[in-house]
Amino acid sequence: MSAELEKLLPALVQAGVEFILIGGVAGIVHGSARATYDVDLLYSRNKENFQRLAKALLKHNVRLRDAPEGLPFSWNAKTIRSGLNFTLTTGLGDIDLFGEVAHGETYQDLLSHSFDVEAFGVRFKCIDLPTLIRIKEAVGRPKDREAIAELRVLLEETKNNQS
Amino acid sequence: MTNFVSFPAVRLVLSPKDARVATSTALCYSDLVKSITAKVSDVSDHMGDIDRKLLRENLRLTPAQRLEKFAGFMRFTSELRRAGKRVRRSANPKPK
Numbered sequence: 001m002s003a004e005l006e007k008l009l010p011a012l013v014q015a016g017v018e019f020i021l022i023g024g025v026a027g028i029v030h031g032s033a034r035a036t037y038d039v040d041l042l043y044s045r046n047k048e049n050f051q052r053l054a055k056a057l058l059k060h061n062v063r064l065r066d067a068p069e070g071l072p073f074s075w076n077a078k079t080i081r082s083g084l085n086f087t088l089t090t091g092l093g094d095i096d097l098f099g100e101v102a103h104g105e106t107y108q109d110l111l112s113h114s115f116d117v118e119a120f121g122v123r124f125k126c127i128d129l130p131t132l133i134r135i136k137e138a139v140g141r142p143k144d145r146e147a148i149a150e151l152r153v154l155l156e157e158t159k160n161n162q163s
Numbered sequence: 164m165t166n167f168v169s170f171p172a173v174r175l176v177l178s179p180k181d182a183r184v185a186t187s188t189a190l191c192y193s194d195l196v197k198s199i200t201a202k203v204s205d206v207s208d209h210m211g212d213i214d215r216k217l218l219r220e221n222l223r224l225t226p227a228q229r230l231e232k233f234a235g236f237m238r239f240t241s242e243l244r245r246a247g248k249r250v251r252r253s254a255n256p257k258p259k
Contacts, residue, residue, distance in 0.1 A: 003237070005234045025230075025233070028230060029226045029230060031222045031229060032221070033214070033217045033218060033221060119226065119227035119230040120230070120231075145206050149213055152210060153215060157218055161222065
């Protein structure tokens with residue numbers, strides 16, 4: 001299910017969730033023309049943020065994506081604390097929540113590689129382009145090669161525009 | 164007996180035992196170099212296929228405008244998907 005960005009991002013920001021937009025949607029922010037159906041977020045792993053994240057999505061029917069029917073799952077701060085990365089389906093679309101990305105980098109590690117974006121009436125963090133490329137390269141999935149190529153072209157174009 | 168194992172930039176002088184270990188390491192290293200080279204060239208190959216004109220159009224927009232354009236596209240595809248579902252349902256109604 002494709003994500004409703006215009007509802008999801010404000011819901012997270014208004015609940016005070018600390019996150020950095022990564023993945024394909026971050027690519028869109030940088031000018032990518034590739035479609036993506038889920039939203040990838042790197043969230044801060046601390047007690048307060050577990051509670052905020054749980055509360056922000058609670059009313060949006062959170063389920064584990066591709067999990068067998070009937071698998072017990074409850075969305076709350078304890079579940080988030082006990083897990084790390086979650087692939088979720090929600091009423092606002094598919095969301096991938098990452099506690100860590102490639103090489104175990106956390107929200108705190110990548111905060112200095114992010115910048116503020118204002119969209120849909122809210123302000124949130126987005127990963128910078130060189131770091132987005134580095135994360136995708138570290139994951140090393142064959143399906144990402146075209147996406148990495150596009151991001152590298154975007155980096156070239158951005159540098160050309162600046163010079 | 165002296166053994167030599169050559170890496171791309173270094174040549175090591177080793178004991179026979181170390182040479183066996185180093186030879187197998189060198190093989191792994193060579194596989195690793197091949198795989199990294201393949202990945203880099205794969206990505207570079209794709210770079211030639213990228214529509215730079217389309218990206219330049221996107222780069223003229225602000226990040227917020229890019230996200231809004233994308234959100235609009237996603238709404239459009241969702242509507243298409245729902246319409247497709249309705250068509251399939253009406254073509255194959257559930258037996259009563």
